[in-house]
Amino acid sequence: MASAPGAPVSDGAEESGRLEPWRWSERTWRAVVDRVRAGRALAPRSWPGNARFAVALSFDSDHETNELRDGGRSIGRLSWGQYGSRVGVPRIERLLERWAVRASFFVPAVSALLYPEEQRRLAGAGHEIGLHGWIHELNAGLAYEDEKDLMLRSADVLEEVCGRRPVGMRTPSWDFSPHTLRIAVEMGLRYDSSLMADESCYELLLDGQPTGVVELPVEWVRDDAAYFLMHRACALRPYASPESVFDVFRRELEQAAAEGGLFQLTMHPHIIAVRSRIWILEELVRLAKANGAWFATHGEVVDYVRDAGID
Numbered sequence: 376m377a378s379a380p381g382a383p384v385s386d387g388a389e390e391s392g393r394l395e396p397w398r399w400s401e402r403t404w405r406a407v408v409d410r411v412r413a414g415r416a417l418a419p420r421s422w423p424g425n426a427r428f429a430v431a432l433s434f435d436s437d438h439e440t441n442e443l444r445d446g447g448r449s450i451g452r453l454s455w456g457q458y459g460s461r462v463g464v465p466r467i468e469r470l471l472e473r474w475a476v477r478a479s480f481f482v483p484a485v486s487a488l489l490y491p492e493e494q495r496r497l498a499g500a501g502h503e504i505g506l507h508g509w510i511h512e513l514n515a516g517l518a519y520e521d522e523k524d525l526m527l528r529s530a531d532v533l534e535e536v537c538g539r540r541p542v543g544m545r546t547p548s549w550d551f552s553p554h555t556l557r558i559a560v561e562m563g564l565r566y567d568s569s570l571m572a573d574e575s576c577y578e579l580l581l582d583g584q585p586t587g588v589v590e591l592p593v594e595w596v597r598d599d600a601a602y603f604l605m606h607r608a609c610a611l612r613p614y615a616s617p618e619s620v621f622d623v624f625r626r627e628l629e630q631a632a633a634e635g636g637l638f639q640l641t642m643h644p645h646i647i648a649v650r651s652r653i654w655i656l657e658e659l660v661r662l663a664k665a666n667g668a669w670f671a672t673h674g675e676v677v678d679y680v681r682d683a684g685i686d
């Protein structure tokens with residue numbers, strides 16, 4: 376018996392929780408795969424102002440929630456979060472202002488409550504403030520009711536702080552539960568930016584049905600944290616030099632320009648904005664401008680690809 380699209384728990388999901396994967400029926404593994412999929416591509420043939428390609432820069436303002444999410448109380452790690460707001464965001468803001476570029480900031484509700492002025496300043500400068508969970512919780516561990524409650528409360532907080540209800544989300548740690556997309560549909564969100572099925576935007580399908588929610592895809596290779604994140608209790612230390620990370624980002628950008636596509640980048644204020652790395656962002660902006668980029672917030676890119684003439 377097939378579940379209705381978007382039902383909280385499908386038969387397949389139930390069986391997949393009970394049985395070892397090699398015992399799953401084809402119906403079960405198909406249901407797991409089909410829960411959230413990429414639908415029609417939203418890759419326009421041209422960009423506004425005859426720009427050669429599109430650039431969507433994003434910053435995840437996790438701040439103290441990186442420590443709080445796991446119930447941590449480390450004063451050292453909390454100070455790292457404070458650095459993100461105290462030094463990181465202002466340095467990024469100045470850079471973006473210098474180059475007249477707007478970007479998207481994805482902000483957990485707890486970060487917004489800790490630093491409401493920061494969000495108001497960013498929103499006032501034309502940047503987008505998007506959803507990024509309540510306290511950077513992992514969605515996959517939540518019941519449907521809890522996840523929806525947190526997403527609604529987070530949207531309320533961002534709206535109250537910024538004066539504008541967020542239109543898009545980036546899930547914390549890019550973590551999706553089987554219910555996340557359904558909740559986004561119920562909330563009327565226009566887009567998500569946490570999944571990886573393409574390099575161009577696409578419409579998200581829920582149990583095979585088009586949802587109208589657009590995905591603006593991310594990738595670990597285009598995330599500063601994948602190269603630079605440091606945890607004192609972990610033997611694996613940041614291994615990449617700023618030059619080598621810049622080289623990866625540069626190649627991603629140049630290929631996107633060559634294809635007339637979209638270059639999306641995920642950064643974190645406490646990671647990218649340190650003195651030895653902020654040049655990476657500046658060089659990318661310089662390079663993108665030299666290559667005829669259209670810079671836009673994630674929300675603007677999504678609105679454009681949705682309305683553009685698509686194949």
Ligand SMILES: [Zn+2]
Pocket residue numbers: 435436437507511547548
């Ligand atoms: Zn985050």
